[in-house]
Amino acid sequence: MTQNVPDFSALLRGAQRTAVHLEMRDTYGVADEAEEFNEFRHSGKVDLDPESEGWAGWVPLVRETVGRGVVMRRARIVSEPVTDYIRWEHALTPVNVAAGEQVRWLPRRLASDIALPGNDLWLIDDRLVLFHWFTGDGDWAGHEYTEDPATVKLVSAAFETVWERAVPHDHYAV
Template sequence: MSQNGVPDFAELLRSAQYTAVHLEMRDIYSVGNEKAGFEDFLRTGRTDVDPDSPFWQGWTPLVRETVARGVQMRRARIVSEPVTDYIRWEHALTPVNVAVGEQVRWLPRRLASDIALPGNDLWLIDDRRVMFHWFTGDGDWAGHAFNEDPDVVKMVVAAFEAVWERAIDHEKFTV
């Protein structure tokens, strides 16, 4: 357990028994470990789609391990259109997420207007535990909070499922 009773992310994902879902709602992130890859994409249009490359080593082994235990992993992204350069890069990288076992869908923001959404990106584990992530205005990490309150979890489940139902499978979503 990390500080303040909030589990570290790998620990949280390893605790999943059935489902792990991720809701992303920003049009740009600027977290430090992605900076070089994003800048390269802007310069060259190329992305690292080798799930075994050093860029992915913090993520793909954890997803493979989680999916191998029978956990269903779903990721939904709500995006503005036209999409930002960051979202174009994220879309280009998503085949790796899919290749290692995640299901990914995209929802244009204009189709989410009547969905009650949480104020922050999140991970929901087994429809029981939520880890909210918040970011600075320009997209860098600003913190996170862990929540198991049944009313909060119920709201998050409803929001994610509404987004998922409307969202477009990655293979059919174009940027």
């Protein structure tokens, strides 16, 4: 694996067919989400305005990518009962879906027999993987990029198995 990690936006803009995202943590502690997450925990309010500043870096990129014909899928493996963080992600997900992402949720108990990679990731066009590393508290710890065929094969098989078992967002209740 190489440490030369391309810019994520460039990777997504280079996607030609597919961009899939696998998330496996029950909580994240990413600093730029802290304020919105705390607001949700205290008030239950979420930002569902795709034109808001909070979505400015993501929604246009998704719309552009999907508009080129790229299929974007996101699968989340979650423990049940879900954490407050997952409840918050679920409440926000209608914006992802409206922008063009397909999103599914897999209860962790249904993933026990799936050979999963050790980190969250993006798989682009079944040819390259961008792994995300997080600290124990869930903050960003780094990224790793690879086009290693064996790793791509493992990641692709894992994602497709998760996707087949997972529940579409509109049918998953938290």
